Amino acid sequence: MTADLARTRPSGVVARVVDEVGRGGTPAAIAARTGLPADLVEGVLAELVAAGVVEAACSSGATCSVAALPRAERPITCAGCPLAH
């Protein structure tokens, strides 16, 4: 799917982000390497995660200990994680 996108993409923004995800990095690092704004990268990543092209590390955490905490004690960074609810 990623390869198809890279071939047919007219803008290349998504493919650039996907390439950098493959190299490994946080959204901030991907923004720094692609030269794209950090919030644009976050937006692209959100669509890629929703489409199942990339994974968010936090959503794969079956061993994530946050899930064992009462909801009120979970860090705010976990608010978007479906497994933390």
Add this chain to the structure above:
Amino acid sequence: MTVACHATGGGTPPAEVTAVLLVGNPNVGKSTLFNTLTGARQSVMNAPGTTVELHHGTWRATGLALVDLPGTYSLVPRTPDEEVVRDTLEGRPDAVALVVVDASALSRSLYLLAQVGTRRPVAAAVTMLDVARARGTAPDLARLEEILGVPVVAVDPRAGSGLADLADAVGRARLLRGLPETAGLPPLEAADLLFGWVDGVLARLDPPAPAPQTRSDRVDRALLNPWFGGPVFLLAIWGLFELTTAVAAPVMDLVDGWVSALADAARAGMAGAPGWLSGMLVDGVLVGVGTVATFLPLLAIIYVALALLEDSGYLARAAVLADRFMRVIGLDGRAMLPLVIGFGCNVPAVAATQTLPSARQRLLTGLLVPWTTCAARLPVYVLLAGAFFPEHAGTAIFGMYLLSLVLVVGGGLVLRRTVFREVRREPLLIVLPAYQRPHLRGIARSVWARVQGFAIKAGGIIVVTLVLVWLLMAVPARGTAAVGDDVPVEDSLYGAVAASIAPAFAPAGFDDWRFSASLVTGFVAKEVAVGALAQSYAVADESADGLGEHLRTTLDATSGGHGAAAALAYMVFVLGYAPCLATASELWRRFGGSWTLRMVALQLSVAWLAAVAVFQVGSRIGGLG
């Protein structure tokens, strides 16, 4: 009041507007703006067919109906709230959209604006300008309006500034200028085009400054570099391996000592009870519970280590580093951890498969784990290698570890091409989280819950099986002893079972009941296989010098003078034949009885074939017997 709209290319807006839909990302001040614009003239009702609340009101300054839609980042819905936003926009062609744009996160707001603006006239209300100014990233709104071709107004809903201009802006709402055609495209391709448009708008507006590098990113530059991060990853793997051996083993021995002392005390306390009763309760039930208890510290240590690795964010980095190697057998980088832990102990390794995201990958990894040669198999290798290859014992043991790797990789390749054809072939694409401090309280709670789960579910299987093994050893199959007496092993039902299966090992050169009995006992726990051999020979010294002489005599006889080849075949069989009882119980708990039984059958078959091959080849070449 109605408001006339003006079209600029790309579609035909409605001639008259009767309503305004308030759209925006979450937490951009949209609801505050709605409250300010409507005052008390509002009501709340559920969106049709959902429990999602929609706030309806009347815009006091214009008399237009105003609908506050739930906050969303995209019109490709992932939640019921976002579905309501999409459906409401599609179901209200009479309305213009007032998109609330966050000046401090302009890209994401522009993306939503683009999605909305492909279908209907829009105007933009820009909030959070104070935040953007403080960061030095406030956009030039006049320039933005010129680029977008739609009205752009700065508002501060709390202070009430910009509201008058907003009413005028809605009256001038238009379709966005220069948007790419996305109709009919798959969502991701449409998103790519729109993100490209956003990137172009930002570049024309004010080329964005390069994103600053965070501390996490600086650490990642080292840890994701194969030349530095690779050795660090291996060090982390070695640390996990050490935890399962050097750290956990003394704790397990300590618990084992307590269980033995308790068993001795229980035997003494039940001196007057019938032999079969004390035997079953102490050697069956109590020892079974003790076996479960022995594993608990090991599991707790591994669970803590895994949670620390995951919570800190390092596990995701390790997965990226190991991914290229693991993809060969259809697994992602995260499978490396359970497989490495397996070389220490298979039980926590099976438990560690939970770090994998997909059920099929967890199953495939779980099936491969028993082929990693755990530390409990080492005493068998040391005894046999010392007795039969005294000059090359180290090489023989190393060969077992090498064969273990071959079985894992080979097994993975075969399973991937047969039963697991659908498992992934794409590289792992994972967005790394920033490094963070682990949540110790959460770790304590989750470790407790998981250890408890093992003790209750897998523990039950272990205790029942050990009681059955005790029964086999307590019931005489021949001789004069009665149930409850001290039945010699060779006279027990257990000995009879071992003798009946021994001929199956004739092609592998170890057709002897004592060896097959040790394999049966080894299923209960691999480390007691050596003890079982010593017990069968009634030898107290379990070293290569003491017990080894008996083994050489037996295997030379059963193999036609090729004792070394038979010994090697026995070692190979011990490596591959079946998971121990605790591992099998954990496999059963996680993957079900059907897969566990299939795995045991597969392992037995592969181990038998490998052992036969080793003996047949070894006995025909010089130097092995």
